[in-house]
Amino acid sequence: MKAVLAYSGGLDTTVCIFLLREKYGFDEVVTVTVDIGLPEKELKRAEERGKKYADKHYTVPARKEFVEAIYKLIKANAEYEGYVLGTAMARPIIAEKVAEIALIERADAIAHGCTGKGNDQLRFENVFRQYGFRVIAPVRELNLTREWEIEYAKQHGIDVPATKEKPFSVDENLWSRSIEGGKLEDPSFIPPEEIYEWTKSPKFAPEEPEIVKIDFEKGIPVAVNDRKFDGFELIRYLNELGGRHGIGRTDMIEDRVLGLKARENYEHPAATILINAHRDLEKLVLSRRELKFKKIVEEEWSELVYYGLTNDPLFEALNAFIDKTQERVTGWVKMKLYKGSAMPVARYSPFALYSEELVSFDRVSLDQRLAEGFSAFHGLQGRMYQNLRRKL
Numbered sequence: 001m002k003a004v005l006a007y008s009g010g011l012d013t014t015v016c017i018f019l020l021r022e023k024y025g026f027d028e029v030v031t032v033t034v035d036i037g038l039p040e041k042e043l044k045r046a047e048e049r050g051k052k053y054a055d056k057h058y059t060v061p062a063r064k065e066f067v068e069a070i071y072k073l074i075k076a077n078a079e080y081e082g083y084v085l086g087t088a089m090a091r092p093i094i095a096e097k098v099a100e101i102a103l104i105e106r107a108d109a110i111a112h113g114c115t116g117k118g119n120d121q122l123r124f125e126n127v128f129r130q131y132g133f134r135v136i137a138p139v140r141e142l143n144l145t146r147e148w149e150i151e152y153a154k155q156h157g158i159d160v161p162a163t164k165e166k167p168f169s170v171d172e173n174l175w176s177r178s179i180e181g182g183k184l185e186d187p188s189f190i191p192p193e194e195i196y197e198w199t200k201s202p203k204f205a206p207e208e209p210e211i212v213k214i215d216f217e218k219g220i221p222v223a224v225n226d227r228k229f230d231g232f233e234l235i236r237y238l239n240e241l242g243g244r245h246g247i248g249r250t251d252m253i254e255d256r257v258l259g260l261k262a263r264e265n266y267e268h269p270a271a272t273i274l275i276n277a278h279r280d281l282e283k284l285v286l287s288r289r290e291l292k293f294k295k296i297v298e299e300e301w302s303e304l305v306y307y308g309l310t311n312d313p314l315f316e317a318l319n320a321f322i323d324k325t326q327e328r329v330t331g332w333v334k335m336k337l338y339k340g341s342a343m344p345v346a347r348y349s350p351f352a353l354y355s356e357e358l359v360s361f362d363r364v365s366l367d368q369r370l371a372e373g374f375s376a377f378h379g380l381q382g383r384m385y386q387n388l389r390r391k392l
């Protein structure tokens with residue numbers, strides 16, 4: 001019997017390798033680490049440990065797929081309750097890659113290291129089950145605690161460097177870094193500076209604001225300060241630049257799919273800069289009614305991503321709507337980065353539904369006297385109602 005395991009190289013998933021053999025009776029465990037923009041260090045560690053502890057290890061590249069997914073997030077101005085959805089968006093991509101390996105390996109089951117309290121179990125398993133695989137979740141099924149895992153790891157000669165001291169659970173990819181657990185589980189606890197790795201404290205950010213110009217083509221960012229970038233590098237660059245200015249920190253209470261409220265901390269400089277810029281460009285280009293309706297679409301879209309339901313046909317339909325609106329979202333936005341904020345300060349598009357000529361107080365091409373008739377009808381029913389009420 002063979003199991004394929006979605007592998008991060010951390011304590012949970014490393015313990016899973018041994019449990020799959022010992023408690024579930026698998027003769028062969030294949031680990032799969034999917035690279036959706038992991039830090040080099042983490043990727044290396046996963047690879048080394050996978051090779052050391054499992055019977056076979058795969059590292060599967062998926063940066064391209066993840067960048068494509070990030071483009072979708074940008075076009076949708078995606079956020080769930082204020083969270084930029086980095087982990088959520090990555091999960092179905094990871095799961096697809098793991099399932100592909102499971103097919104190649106003719107595995108009998110797919111395993112993952114998620115707990116029974118979070119969202120990731122739902123996001124992973126939705127995909128694994130779609131491929132018809134038996135799903136195994138040792139941490140959830142055996143009701144494991146971190147303490148127990150550390151003890152078990154020791155007994156099995158698994159080296160788990162510094163896990164006991166590592167006080168937070170971190171999930172990181174190109175779009176966001178999430179920090180949770182440990183002391184942060186007390187929502188009344190103020191997080192120490194040390195939880196942040198991508199962002200400087202705004203207090204120590206440069207005293208001078210910096211203007212950065214971002215070019216969009218059909219809703220997708222293509223250049224920074226007139227320099228063309230490939231998608232992965234562009235996001236990485238803005239993470240660095242924004243991080244230096246202390247941009248993109250979130251400390252929030254989040255409603256997990258299961259209904260549990262959780263305290264979450266995030267860092268996401270590029271996401272904040274790009275979405276603020278993209279939203280601003282849309283305001284210049286899209287009609288009032290498009291903007292209003294798109295908000296509803298964005299909310300629904302983001303919820304599908306958060307819930308791990310991107311295989312729902314609704315997701316495709318919403319993307320079709322979004323892509324249609326993005327046909328004109330071409331142009332640039334200048335963003336002012338300053339001590340934790342990323343504010344649009346200038347914008348241009350050849351598709352702007354904006355006319356300086358028409359709106360200007362200084363010009364006469366549209367005769368303002370025409371507005372008198374409009375104004376006479378405006379609010380008519382409200383006036384009638386208020387007058388009636390006075391008489392009652």
Ligand code: ARG
Pocket residue numbers: 085086087088119120169170171178180254264
């Ligand atoms: N709360 C976020 C989400 O559900 C981030 C979860 C982080 N995941 C993790 N395994 N540490 O998408």
